[in-house]
Amino acid sequence: MNYWLMKSEPDCFGIDDLEAAPDGVEMWDGVRNYQVRNMIRDHMRPGDRAFFYHSNTKTPGVVGVMEIAGEAYPDPTAFDPEDEHYDPKSDSDRPRWYCVDVRFVEKWPRIVALQEMRRSPRLEGLPLLRKGNRLSIVPVTPDQWAAIREMAGEAK
DNA sequence: GCCAACGTTGGC
DNA sequence: GCCAACGTTGGC
Numbered sequence: 244m245n246y247w248l249m250k251s252e253p254d255c256f257g258i259d260d261l262e263a264a265p266d267g268v269e270m271w272d273g274v275r276n277y278q279v280r281n282m283i284r285d286h287m288r289p290g291d292r293a294f295f296y297h298s299n300t301k302t303p304g305v306v307g308v309m310e311i312a313g314e315a316y317p318d319p320t321a322f323d324p325e326d327e328h329y330d331p332k333s334d335s336d337r338p339r340w341y342c343v344d345v346r347f348v349e350k351w352p353r354i355v356a357l358q359e360m361r362r363s364p365r366l367e368g369l370p371l372l373r374k375g376n377r378l379s380i381v382p383v384t385p386d387q388w389a390a391i392r393e394m395a396g397e398a399k
Numbered sequence: 400g401c402c403a404a405c406g407t408t409g410g411c
Numbered sequence: 412g413c414c415a416a417c418g419t420t421g422g423c
Binding site for chain 1: 419420421422
Binding site for chain 1: 403404405406
């Protein structure tokens with residue numbers, strides 16, 4: 244099983260929106276970065292766990308956990324001219340962009356702020372903390388996973 | 400709202 | 412294939 248951290252702007256789609264979705268399942272779409280596309284398509288597996296990270300907000304940080312709910316599949320929003328993520332260079336014969344379904348697992352009583360994560364020696368090397376990182380999904384090692392959970396006060 | 404950092408685009 | 416210009420991300 245792999246671990247991930249996935250960013251979203253809560254003004255657009257936050258963990259409360261995921262929890263409120265039917266069965267707590269929602270499509271994680273709109274990825275338009277090749278590195279992130281490759282992670283979704285080639286390395287994510289159903290059952291993988293992911294931190295839900297709120298970005299571009301007053302206190303950015305990890306707010307809970309979700310589960311990868313299925314295999315990656317072509318991102319339908321790339322085919323839709325009405326969609327803000329429409330990409331005319333992607334078509335169903337040769338889809339350029341992929342998405343996955345994610346399932347709500349838990350929302351934590353408190354946020355693990357980016358500021359705190361920067362102070363944790365165990366999180367050195369987490370790509371999220373690297374200067375200039377702009378990937379909306381990054382891999383997390385098992386020890387980093389445990390460290391962030393412990394910072395949230397969750398059991399190991 | 401600012402701006403650093405980065406990815407992408409397109410002219411050459 | 413280089414690289415300047417541009418757009419976007421996202422912390423602050």
